[in-house]
Amino acid sequence: MVVNNTQSVADRYREFSEQQARAVSPVYAELTARISEDPDFCALVAALPPGNKQQPNLLLAAVRYLGGPYERWAPFRDWTLTHWDAVRAVMLARFTQTNEPARCATLLPLLAALPQPLALIEVGASAGLCLHPDRYAYRYDDGPVLGDAPVTFDCRTEGHAPLPTALPDIAWRAGIDLNPLDPTDADDVRWLQSLIWPGRTERPRQQL
């Protein structure tokens, strides 16, 4: 039933606001909380195919990809409802494929401890930005910067993490993805940038 679908969208967006966005992205927390209280907006989302096509992340990224306003509720709502056909088309064509190369900071201790050189293969690589752990710089706690790169990942450790002293030697790398993004394609890069939540500055923008 439409009413139930609309209610489940409202529940999903409220849960996203409270449990995922609030701590890291006040802008997204506000927008998704307001969507959850807006039956007309929820009905539009509910008419999309169920599951990942109704994701809050996907909707918010689609609006930003199209250049819509997203910092305040009223202009966001007006613009999104006015341009719903375009927003809907992006949501149907695209997927949430956030590439988070900062994750390399947590993989590096293991990769650096293995016998070198390494061959890397990543399933679900998106644009492949996590396939280049040797091309970023890292700083663990207050230690020295490891590596020489335009992007440095700061990582705080707990317990007795075996911290690396050298970058891994990668001899071969490959990514597999259902829908690989091309980091040399301007639209794909714009989509990747649209997926970075406002406030999540620790997700580095791609320097491609």
Ligand SMILES: C[S@@+](CC[C@H](N)C(=O)[O-])C[C@H]1O[C@@H](n2cnc3c(N)ncnc32)[C@H](O)[C@@H]1O
């Ligand atoms: C959230 S992104 C993560 C990208 C990257 N691993 C990272 O951590 O930055 C997940 C990726 O997995 C891909 N994916 C999902 N299911 C897959 C499957 N069964 N086989 C291959 N890729 C898949 C998606 O297309 C998407 O690009």
